[in-house]
Amino acid sequence: MLLFQSEEWIDKWCQRNNLERGEVLTIHQVWELSKLWYQDRLSVDYHGRSIEQVAEIFKQAGLRSDFWYIQR
Amino acid sequence: MNDTLLWQIRYFVYSHFADTTHPPPVDGTARHFNISTEEASDYYKELHNRHAFFLEPETLTVRMANPFSGIPTDFKVHANGKTYFANCAWDMLGIPAALHSDAVIEAACIESNDTVQLEINNGQITNYRAASPRDDLLIHFPLPFAHWYDDLTFT
Numbered sequence: 614m615l616l617f618q619s620e621e622w623i624d625k626w627c628q629r630n631n632l633e634r635g636e637v638l639t640i641h642q643v644w645e646l647s648k649l650w651y652q653d654r655l656s657v658d659y660h661g662r663s664i665e666q667v668a669e670i671f672k673q674a675g676l677r678s679d680f681w682y683i684q685r
Numbered sequence: 686m687n688d689t690l691l692w693q694i695r696y697f698v699y700s701h702f703a704d705t706t707h708p709p710p711v712d713g714t715a716r717h718f719n720i721s722t723e724e725a726s727d728y729y730k731e732l733h734n735r736h737a738f739f740l741e742p743e744t745l746t747v748r749m750a751n752p753f754s755g756i757p758t759d760f761k762v763h764a765n766g767k768t769y770f771a772n773c774a775w776d777m778l779g780i781p782a783a784l785h786s787d788a789v790i791e792a793a794c795i796e797s798n799d800t801v802q803l804e805i806n807n808g809q810i811t812n813y814r815a816a817s818p819r820d821d822l823l824i825h826f827p828l829p830f831a832h833w834y835d836d837l838t839f840t
Contacts, residue, residue: 615795616760616774617823622796629796632827640778640803640822644810647778651752654783655703657696661737671830680829 636680646674686731694718694728695737699750703784706769708747708755752779759793774824781805
């Protein structure tokens with residue numbers, strides 16, 4: 614996941630690398646996602662996540678498009 | 686394979702990253718748990734297979750224990766008096782989230798080559814700079830979640 618300063622730079626990067634555009638989130642959206650995703654990563658009790666737990670994190674972060682779809 | 690020891694080793698690797706900014710070598714992990722290097726190697730491989738962390742191909746060196754990177758990257762995070770490297774733009778925010786700490790982040794914007802600095806203070810992003818006031822800093826996720834682990838270095 615790469616950092617950009619505008620939508621235009623993303624389009625240029627995708628074009629230059631011949632890649633389709635993926636999903637674009639603001640830094641604030643990714644910060645909210647990061648807190649949900651990583652808050653327990655340094656816990657001794659963290660033993661990975663189930664598909665259901667991942668889906669719940671995406672839901673809490675407001676990520677509901679097909680891009681974030683998880684096959685169960 | 687002992688499942689309790691497996692997750693203790695995961696925790697040890699992550700704690701080592703948080704404390705030192707780099708991963709423990711497999712023989713150091715073996716010594717810590719008083720097991721053979723071969724046994725520790727098997728646990729490292731199992732944790733890699735379970736996506737708990739990721740080894741450099743054909744080695745026992747931890748390349749990624751997300752959000753931490755075992756190698757220098759364009760995403761530098763200063764926190765708790767240390768400098769960490771993150772694997773990507775998401776993980777640069779993941780480090781202060783994992784550490785539950787404030788941070789100063791320096792990151793390169795891939796296409797413009799500009800360096801951006803932002804700060805995390807008391808759980809909020811502060812003092813960030815975008816190209817123009819109308820623009821927010823953006824993070825591009827190139828692949829849908831279903832394909833993140835196909836090629837993690839690309840992702």
